[in-house]
Amino acid sequence: QKEVEQNSGPLSVPEGAIASLNCTYSDRGSQSFFWYRQYSGKSPELIMSIYSNGDKEDGRFTAQLNKASQYVSLLIRDSQPSDSATYLCAVIDSGYSTLTFGKGTMLLVSP
């Protein structure tokens, strides 16, 4: 069973702080990694994808990948109350068949 693990949270940060969300995965052959954001009662939406070791930045978001450690993270700089949501880590398995999602980490940003 391929697994994607996330701390369920909630992770609470004050407005303006950096939020750090972490994800580990079991399939060493996985090549593609994604972060989805899901507001309460809404559907998930893709915010970041990363395929190579290192950092990928998009606005206030930075995804970090370390394949040797089987670790993916998402940093949100200058966190805003509107960032309060559940963040889902997703991994394409080495068989290239489907996405496996983690259970998600709830982020709460307080004003």
Next chain:
Amino acid sequence: DAGITQSPRHKVTETGTPVTLRCHQTENHRYMYWYRQDPGHGLRLIHYSYGVKDTDKGEVSDGYSVSRSKTEDFLLTLESATSSQTSVYFCAISESPATSIEKLFFGSGTQLSVL
């Protein structure tokens, strides 16, 4: 927003009754997926389709069947609903196969309650 419509949005049914959920897309995407989302389990893949009449099982396919007779429609059927199938069901579509998924677009979800 991607053109994905799920129907119904909410449904309450009784144990043992058949239930069909519909996903309709206007994007002409080849790949369609059904996920369920439960507290403590996250999103889990039920079935997916890679073309008309081409479907495959996901992680939690027991008790579910699917059909895709047209590109735009993907139906999920619970032959005999059980309380364990109470969940939020999401349909998703993608243009590319899983080997190069860039973006998975999700529908608004169907809240199903089996009493």
